[in-house]
Amino acid sequence: MLGLHGPVEEIAPRLIGATLETRFDGLHTAAVLTEVEAYSEFDPASHSFRGRTAANESMYGPAGTIYVYRSYGVHWCANLVTGTEGRGEAILLRAGRPVAGVEVMRRRRGRRDHLTDGPGKLAQALGLNGDHDGLSMGSVIELRFPEMAAQVVATPRIGISKAINTPWRFVEVRTITL
DNA sequence: TGCTTGATTAACT
DNA sequence: GTTAATCAAGCAC
Numbered sequence: 001m002l003g004l005h006g007p008v009e010e011i012a013p014r015l016i017g018a019t020l021e022t023r024f025d026g027l028h029t030a031a032v033l034t035e036v037e038a039y040s041e042f043d044p045a046s047h048s049f050r051g052r053t054a055a056n057e058s059m060y061g062p063a064g065t066i067y068v069y070r071s072y073g074v075h076w077c078a079n080l081v082t083g084t085e086g087r088g089e090a091i092l093l094r095a096g097r098p099v100a101g102v103e104v105m106r107r108r109r110g111r112r113d114h115l116t117d118g119p120g121k122l123a124q125a126l127g128l129n130g131d132h133d134g135l136s137m138g139s140v141i142e143l144r145f146p147e148m149a150a151q152v153v154a155t156p157r158i159g160i161s162k163a164i165n166t167p168w169r170f171v172e173v174r175t176i177t178l
Numbered sequence: 179t180g181c182t183t184g185a186t187t188a189a190c191t
Numbered sequence: 192g193t194t195a196a197t198c199a200a201g202c203a204c
Contacts, residue, residue, distance in 0.1 A: 037185070045185075047200090055200065072186050073198030079185085092185055111188095120186050159185055181203080190194075 003145060004082050004137070005063035008038035008089045011082040013170040015091060017150030019099065021142045024127045027104045031096030031116045031126060032146075034172040037157045039079070041088040044162035048088030058134040059090045066141060068123065068133040075120030078128045080143070094119045094158070094169070 004011065013036075021030040039046035047056045047069065058067040058081070065081040067090045083089030096116040098105055105115045105125035116122040123129070128141075137143055151173040156164055 039185075047185075050201075053200080069185080070197095070199070072184060072196080074196065075186050077185065094185085114187095118186070157185075161184085179204090181201105183201090184199100187196090188194100189196105191192085 004080075004143070005084075006082060008040050008082055008091055009168055012036050012038040012091045012168065013152045013154065014145070014149065015080070015093075015143075016152045016170055016172045017146040017148075019144040019146070020093065020096065020126065021100070021144065022126045022128065023140050027101065027127065029101030029104050029126050030099050031122060032099050033093060033096045035095035036170050037092040037094055038168040038170075039090055039092060040083065043166070045157065045160040045164075045166070046088070048090075052088065056088070059088045060086050061134065062136075064137040066128070066132055066135045066137070068128055068130055070130065071120055076123045076129045077119040078123040078126070078132075080137075092119060093122055096122050098125065 015033050015036050018033050019030050041048045048059045058065050061081050062085040063082045067079040068076055071077045079090035079092050081090045098115050109115050109125055115125045152170050154167040155169045157169045
């Protein structure tokens, strides 16, 4: 996919402002990404740091692959692979702004607000779960880049205990929460 | 085989 | 601000 292949720390900020769209079972939802985090091999905080396993296999796929993992045994979190195949790099999609299918999102989330303001929430609102791990960007999951680049700020990543000073969290300036 | 730790969320007080 | 829910991966034994 155009503009989707490259080092995670370079691609990640460019995902801010991009629209992620899903069509599952005829249900259309879309969110503009406002917060992402980059993870790579040789990165102690990354799932791929300890090497390739059955669980993180899709992190090693080609650019455009979706990596979905179970978080805290409860939630699903979605990543987008943008690196070279076999490198184990991915970008965690942490938050977004609903722009289509809000009622579908509300039904999936079971509430009216806080639909996409967290990685588990964003994945659930878009209907992403373990079934979609390893799928590629294409007919059911699409990413559209904006006309103009968003204003982005880089900060340390959230909820990790290693490499806490690596500023690989990228947040849209208008929605920044530090 | 058992123990600890999460790339979290929601419901509490 | 605190805590339960809930489970798989990773690591020690």
